[in-house]
Amino acid sequence: QVQLVESGGGLVQAGDSLRLSCVASGRTFVDMAWFRQAPGKEREFVATVKWIGGNTRYADSVKGRFTISRDDGKNTVYLQMNSLKPEDTAVYYCARSSSRGRLSSFEYEYDYWGQGTQVTVSS
DSSP states (O other), X not given: OOOEEEEOOEEEETTOOEEEEEEESSOOOSOEEEEEEOTTSOOEEEEEEOSSSOOEEEOTXXXXXXXXXXXXXXXXEEEEEOSOOGGXXXXXXXXXXXSSSOXXXXXXXXXXXXXXXXXXXXX
């Protein structure tokens, strides 16, 4: 059983930065990703990082502002969020893929999820 624990959320102003962390209880030799869910909206893909090699994929809405990375020695995935906007307000979830190398944006391809961390960006 894999457990994912997110941290790093908070209340910031537009234009500020935050770094989210996701610590896994077990080894994660698979792709890892971040999703988010805003109030009243469905959960959406944010970014994913390949299990080896560091290839990444981003949603168009965050491209150029957010950076996903991983430190397998620490079993940790990060999401650096810069130039935050009010529309980035959401609960952010870390997820572990059931596959390797697909860099998928589809929820059904992720089998373990964290409990989420709230990010609120004020204007």
